Amino acid sequence: MTGPDDPAWRWEFRCEDFVYARLTEAQTTADTMPPGPDREAELNRVDSLYLIASQHNIGVTLRGQSYGRCITCRPSDGGVPCLTMTGLARLWRQHPDYVPGWNQAVDRPESGSGATYREYKKRSTIWSRTEAELTAFYDRFDLEETDNGERWRCKTCGTRGEEERLNPYLEAGLAQELCSSAVYRDGPRKHPICPTLENKEPST
Helix, strand or coil: CCCCCCCCCCHHHHHHHHHHHHHHHHHHHHHCCCCCHHHHHHHHHHHHHHHHHHCCCEEECCCCCEEEEECCCCCCCCCCCCHHHHHHHHHHCCCCCCCHHHHHHHHCHHHCCHHHHHHHHCCCCHHHHHHHHHHHHHHHEEEEECCCCEEEEECCCCCECCCECCCHHHHHHHHHHHCCCCCCCCCHHHCCCCCCCCCCCCCC
16 A cells, blocks of 8 residues: 555645745745846746646645546546646756656656657647638538537538537537537538528528
8 A cells, every 4th residue: 555655655746736836936036036027027927837737736625635636627638637737847847856757758758658749749739730620610510509508500501410418528629529520420521512502591
């Protein structure tokens, strides 16, 4: 059984504490700088890092029990702590208390999945990777809200898809899901290219 003598014991909290310790040091350093634009820039940088970190703390109940995950992210977003907190820790990777295992995929890519490392190195956003596909979708379809979800509607002929009840955890990624076969597997991807319809009311 693991315990306090195990370096990995409660590592997720140690990683979080490491980030806040470094931010406290940075705040103290910034506070002692002479007044001027450099001081203001550093204070703003530290405040921004605090803001990011504060949204990714591990959730703890009033009884002191851990939620087992960041209060913001899904469990699939990197485990406990989330990738955001471990990524913040990496800002101080030269510090003697930093543990390379917190960001193993980047610090030691040979020990994990090469695909994970390559994903980090893309340096691109989800939008930049899916813009062409999303643009093609919205050229042909609208999204309509329903009582319990959403459905697509063809802009040309008015055909509507079935209502889709989406997992709330996936809501932020809905646009990508619409263009994949995962959610709308029998919908827009299989809808035919409609001829131009003149003077015809959309079907319901």
